[in-house]
Amino acid sequence: MSKNKIFLSVKIFDLGSKGQSIAKSDEGIVLMVKNGVPGDVVDIKTYRKKKNYFLGNIIKYHSYSKNRIDPTCKHFGVCGGCKLQNISYHTQTELKEDKIKHSITRIFNDAKINPIIRCDNQFFYRNKLEFSFTDNKWLTEAEIKNSDNKIDRRGIGFHKAGMWDKIVDVEKCHLQIEPSNKIRLSLKQFAIKNNISFYNTRLKKGLLRTLTIRNTSMNQFMVLVQFFENDKKNINLVMQFLKESFDEIHSLLYTVNDKENDSIYDRDIKLFNGKNYIEEKINSLIFKIYPKSFFQTNIQQTLKLYEIIQDYAKIKKNEIVYDLYSGLGTISQFVAKQSKKVIGVESVEEAVISATNSAKENKINNVVFEFGDMKNVFTKNFILKHGKPDVIITDPPREGMHKDVIKEILKLNTPKIVYVSCNPSTQCRDLEILKEKYNMVKVQPLDMFPHTDHVENIVLLELK
Numbered sequence: 001m002s003k004n005k006i007f008l009s010v011k012i013f014d015l016g017s018k019g020q021s022i023a024k025s026d027e028g029i030v031l032m033v034k035n036g037v038p039g040d041v042v043d044i045k046t047y048r049k050k051k052n053y054f055l056g057n058i059i060k061y062h063s064y065s066k067n068r069i070d071p072t073c074k075h076f077g078v079c080g081g082c083k084l085q086n087i088s089y090h091t092q093t094e095l096k097e098d099k100i101k102h103s104i105t106r107i108f109n110d111a112k113i114n115p116i117i118r119c120d121n122q123f124f125y126r127n128k129l130e131f132s133f134t135d136n137k138w139l140t141e142a143e144i145k146n147s148d149n150k151i152d153r154r155g156i157g158f159h160k161a162g163m164w165d166k167i168v169d170v171e172k173c174h175l176q177i178e179p180s181n182k183i184r185l186s187l188k189q190f191a192i193k194n195n196i197s198f199y200n201t202r203l204k205k206g207l208l209r210t211l212t213i214r215n216t217s218m219n220q221f222m223v224l225v226q227f228f229e230n231d232k233k234n235i236n237l238v239m240q241f242l243k244e245s246f247d248e249i250h251s252l253l254y255t256v257n258d259k260e261n262d263s264i265y266d267r268d269i270k271l272f273n274g275k276n277y278i279e280e281k282i283n284s285l286i287f288k289i290y291p292k293s294f295f296q297t298n299i300q301q302t303l304k305l306y307e308i309i310q311d312y313a314k315i316k317k318n319e320i321v322y323d324l325y326s327g328l329g330t331i332s333q334f335v336a337k338q339s340k341k342v343i344g345v346e347s348v349e350e351a352v353i354s355a356t357n358s359a360k361e362n363k364i365n366n367v368v369f370e371f372g373d374m375k376n377v378f379t380k381n382f383i384l385k386h387g388k389p390d391v392i393i394t395d396p397p398r399e400g401m402h403k404d405v406i407k408e409i410l411k412l413n414t415p416k417i418v419y420v421s422c423n424p425s426t427q428c429r430d431l432e433i434l435k436e437k438y439n440m441v442k443v444q445p446l447d448m449f450p451h452t453d454h455v456e457n458i459v460l461l462e463l464k
């Protein structure tokens with residue numbers, strides 16, 4: 001079939017990845033398009049053939065879905081974040097639930113999936129945002145039309161959907177509470193006024209590279225500025241400005257990163273003012289969050305997540321628990337009281353040190369944390385040292401678990417596994433292997449990230 005084909009009056013029926021939606025022609029041809037909402041009836045012109053589907057553009061809307069709503073954010077459709085803002089929240093979450101149902105029942109066909117747990121706050125729910133500076137911001141069609149070629153291209157915001165080198169200059173972001181927008185906008189104005197250069201991704205030059213803002217429910221803010229060049233005078237100027245302008249910043253940090261990518265994990269982070277951490281409270285437990293440590297990004301939903309884990313694990317006082325991919329040791333400490341002992345494993349050293357210290361400060365003395373990559377640390381010797389687990393709680397990153405880790409887990413015959421994941425496709429890949437020895441008992445989808453296609457999923461497995 002030619003790639004420039006027109007399909008008339010097809011119905012969008014589902015969401016694909018990266019903000020795309022899916023339609024199917026009468027002949028069963030799958031079409032992926034942008035700007036569609038499940039329920040829209042549209043004409044589509046295809047422009048590229050992929051292995052199992054065609055990419056296309058909507059050329060006419062015959063009728064709009066009843067689930068469409070007006071997006072709240074003026075950057076919707078251009079900015080790479082919040083791609084589902086034009087779909088009612090109820091429908092977004094129904095679609096996420098369907099996605100979990102579909103992927104889990106392919107592996108465990110009689111699995112019962114609980115209704116998704118929704119988020120009370122659909123905006124300003126994130127406690128961490130990373131913005132990128134640019135000296136070549138993305139221009140909207142209106143800006144190009146109305147410009148006299150003298151637009152100031154300096155900006156700070158998020159990547160344009162699907163484009164690694166294009167940054168959308170964000171005026172107001174609806175994801176993080178104030179003073180997040182205020183800090184970003186005033187830093188931009190200050191830098192422009194003082195002629196401090198913004199980063200250019202292609203040319204690899206410019207001082208200001210990224211700005212990360214984190215906050216906690218204890219109203220503490222962390223600000224980390226990443227510079228591309230080691231220009232001490234201007235670094236000092238920027239940091240001094242932030243220090244003097246925002247009393248809310250408890251932890252003011254910076255780093256110099258002249259590498260190709262902007263990951264900070266191998267960088268030396270310098271403290272400019274305040275403390276090098278901020279604190280978060282979960283129930284009565286206090287955790288210190290350092291710049292390189294993972295922390296769940298939606299704190300209201302995190303408490304619900306941990307309660308589900310606790311309920312699924314139903315740990316007894318004489319039981320040993322493994323908390324794999326333990327981050328700051330939050331889950332370990334949350335379940336410690338019900339357990340004999342908990343062993344956490346985590347690959348970020350700073351997080352392991354913080355987990356160990358916070359356990360002491362929280363007066364929990366039956367948890368230990370091991371530092372290292374799971375696939376190297378989780379060995380026969382590890383099991384000999386800590387004892388066989390009665391319950392495994394695993395919460396890996398988006399990539400899921402390494403196959404060697406799953407192999408080790410299968411050798412242990414642990415009665416219960418609680419598998420928490422923010423990526424259903426890698427979770428299902430891993431479950432497919434675990435199925436050899438495990439039954440699926442419970443599945444609970446949880447929405448942590450409104451307006452995005454991400455969804456958290458918790459499953460309880462029991463040994464056959």
Ligand SMILES: C[S@@+](CC[C@H](N)C(=O)[O-])C[C@H]1O[C@@H](n2cnc3c(N)ncnc32)[C@H](O)[C@@H]1O
Nearest residue numbers: 294296325326327346347348373374395396397
């Ligand atoms: C989704 S987070 C979960 C953290 C924690 N359970 C929580 O609730 O905050 C995944 C964690 O796994 C860690 N991690 C990633 N790859 C790892 C690996 N190969 N071995 C050990 N830990 C890893 C990350 O640093 C991160 O802290």
